[in-house]
Amino acid sequence: MNIKKIVATAIAVGLAVTLSGCGEKKSEKLRIAMVVKNLGNGFFDAAHEGAKEAAAQLGNVEIIYTGPTTPSAEGQIEIINSLISQKVDAIVISANDPNAIVPIAKKAMQRGIKVISFDSGLAPEGRMMQLNPSNASLIGLKQIQMASDAIGGSGEIAILSASAQATNQNIWIGVMKDLLAKPEYAKLKLVATVYGDDQSDKSYREAVGLLRSNPNLKAIISPSTVGINAAAKAVVDEKMVGKVFVTGLGLPSEMAGHVKSGAVKEFAIWNPIDLGYAATYAAYEFIKGNPQAKAGGTLKLGRMGPVSIDAKGEAALAPPFTYNKENVDKFSKIF
Numbered sequence: 001m002n003i004k005k006i007v008a009t010a011i012a013v014g015l016a017v018t019l020s021g022c023g024e025k026k027s028e029k030l031r032i033a034m035v036v037k038n039l040g041n042g043f044f045d046a047a048h049e050g051a052k053e054a055a056a057q058l059g060n061v062e063i064i065y066t067g068p069t070t071p072s073a074e075g076q077i078e079i080i081n082s083l084i085s086q087k088v089d090a091i092v093i094s095a096n097d098p099n100a101i102v103p104i105a106k107k108a109m110q111r112g113i114k115v116i117s118f119d120s121g122l123a124p125e126g127r128m129m130q131l132n133p134s135n136a137s138l139i140g141l142k143q144i145q146m147a148s149d150a151i152g153g154s155g156e157i158a159i160l161s162a163s164a165q166a167t168n169q170n171i172w173i174g175v176m177k178d179l180l181a182k183p184e185y186a187k188l189k190l191v192a193t194v195y196g197d198d199q200s201d202k203s204y205r206e207a208v209g210l211l212r213s214n215p216n217l218k219a220i221i222s223p224s225t226v227g228i229n230a231a232a233k234a235v236v237d238e239k240m241v242g243k244v245f246v247t248g249l250g251l252p253s254e255m256a257g258h259v260k261s262g263a264v265k266e267f268a269i270w271n272p273i274d275l276g277y278a279a280t281y282a283a284y285e286f287i288k289g290n291p292q293a294k295a296g297g298t299l300k301l302g303r304m305g306p307v308s309i310d311a312k313g314e315a316a317l318a319p320p321f322t323y324n325k326e327n328v329d330k331f332s333k334i335f
Ligand code: RAM
Pocket: 037, 041, 043, 044, 094, 119, 120, 162, 166, 168, 198, 223, 224, 225, 226, 249, 250
């Protein structure tokens, strides 16, 4: 073998070793755990679909989809403890409480796990980023407008929320209360705020309670996909269609029948598939150590395009979309 051949063979062998090394690395999948408020909620099932879509595009990502059976901070803390032992690469969480989960989230971050919250946020010290579905002021305003429109601008209204500590619902309720204090909504009177814990049966009981104890009630706003569905069912069962209108945030697939029954004129939501997709991409960028993965940075989140992270470490996707009898059937096939 002449010297040229020896050098060429050495380069070829070196290249093969390097390539096979890369191959091994590639087969080691990054594990991103999506921790939702609770299992069995169609909204999070749709977010899971989006997470799987992102994982398939990214190629080397495995999604661990998990959550407690009922939405509690304790349940999520237990789950995060176990994810720390499993040494996952990232945790993407929709938090049942902004503060109670912070210590365990900090522990995860100390162990090198990237923690981001989506949908329902963690306090800033417990996460590296919070991905909001949309701007909170828009979400609150949309719901007050829909309720006001449904009842001709005046009358008693009530709120049926998710769990009492849920970060996202509490922020939106805060926005709604601020709006109700303004002169343009002075004729809307908030008579009660109750909590169905994102459980269908509890939400239904709370809605029936609202209807029975407030004979002049005209609208129920539920900023929860579980609550709005249960409230609409309660209005139908209590024979209040046309007297009490339900609105808020719902999934077209769950609400189409209620729009047809007349219990709901319109409702809103963002695309939960896109939210889960974008959250997964964001987690991936943090794992990869993208220098833009920080407050003030901009991340390109696959088909969602570039998303800017503000100074508080928060980012937001698109404004909520409104559904009514004209379009609900079309979207009910998607989520
Ligand atoms: C429920 C959950 C979720 C919220 C939606 C609107 O499914 O509480 O966190 O974003 O409603």
